[in-house]
Amino acid sequence: MSSVGKSTNIFWQECSVGKSDREKLLKQKGCVVWITGLSGSGKSTLACTLGRELHNRGKLSYILDGDNLRHGLNKDLGFKAEDRAENIRRVGEVAKLFADAGLICIASLISPYRKDRDSCRALLSDKSFIEVYMNMPLDLCESRDPKGLYKLARAGKIKGFTGIDDPYEPPLNCEIEIQQQDGICPSPCVMAGQVVTYLEEKGFLHA
Ligand SMILES: Nc1ncnc2c1ncn2[C@@H]1O[C@H](COP(=O)(O)OS(=O)(=O)O)[C@@H](OP(=O)(O)O)[C@H]1O
Ligand SMILES: Nc1ncnc2c1ncn2[C@@H]1O[C@H](COP(=O)(O)OP(=O)(O)O)[C@@H](O)[C@H]1O
Numbered sequence: 199m200s201s202v203g204k205s206t207n208i209f210w211q212e213c214s215v216g217k218s219d220r221e222k223l224l225k226q227k228g229c230v231v232w233i234t235g236l237s238g239s240g241k242s243t244l245a246c247t248l249g250r251e252l253h254n255r256g257k258l259s260y261i262l263d264g265d266n267l268r269h270g271l272n273k274d275l276g277f278k279a280e281d282r283a284e285n286i287r288r289v290g291e292v293a294k295l296f297a298d299a300g301l302i303c304i305a306s307l308i309s310p311y312r313k314d315r316d317s318c319r320a321l322l323s324d325k326s327f328i329e330v331y332m333n334m335p336l337d338l339c340e341s342r343d344p345k346g347l348y349k350l351a352r353a354g355k356i357k358g359f360t361g362i363d364d365p366y367e368p369p370l371n372c373e374i375e376i377q378q379q380d381g382i383c384p385s386p387c388v389m390a391g392q393v394v395t396y397l398e399e400k401g402f403l404h405a
Contacts, residue, residue, distance in 0.1 A: 220299060220300035226404065229397075237347060238339035247390040258301050261306060264285070277364070278358065286309050294318075308360050310367060329372040374393060
């Protein structure tokens with residue numbers, strides 16, 4: 199019996215079917231691929247291309263996209279620091295459940311604060327939290343501006359926009375960094391290939 203947060207007198211229920219049983223069934227290892235970076239850096243593009251590539255290889259993945267989750271699970275949250283922290287905390291917990299289910303969970307969120315990302319990392323067993331940093335320059339992200347949000351932020355119509363008047367703390371020890379080569383961004387397939395190679399080499403694509 200234990201107390202956790204505001205819950206008292208609670209018990210942990212075990213079940214005879216565990217994570218490794220599910221992993222054998224799926225012929226893969228559950229993990230979290232956590233994609234972080236500025237708005238417009240290509241997080242969703244990488245998440246979708248990676249999801250498609252894994253699907254083509256017969257691997258089960260699921261995407262948790264920050265923008266999408268803010269339409270439901272996280273619709274009560276805004277963009278001030280405490281709300282972003284709670285957003286990341288919830289998605290980290292959900293990602294942990296997906297990894298426990300045996301899936302390759304692809305989380306795609308700006309997740310601007312190092313501390314919040316590190317808390318998500320701490321929820322997972324060693325090596326199964328794979329942080330992918332979309333290291334794209336702000337001016338590239340701003341020139342893409344597919345939703346017109348940078349324009350609004352520059353005009354002062356959105357306050358606290360990441361990279362403009364709100365901070366982004368780059369990872370210090372990420373597993374994978376995606377960056378431009380000779381000033382050119384790799385194609386979505388090349389970016390996804392970089393992650394697939396990592397997953398393959400670390401044994402996540404086999405039980
Ligand atoms: N103030 C501010 N700052 C940054 N982003 C903003 C803001 N307001 C709205 N948006 C839109 O919200 C998307 C980011 O949501 P996330 O849940 O990933 O953000 S966070 O991780 O909690 O920081 C982000 O989507 P992406 O462009 O896919 O990153 C924006 O479309
Ligand atoms: N590797 C890439 N090469 C060229 N354009 C890209 C690439 N990745 C993303 N884009 C384009 O940049 C814009 C922002 O990408 P998106 O995936 O929505 O970023 P984020 O999810 O980080 O906001 C989109 O218009 C997308 O088509």
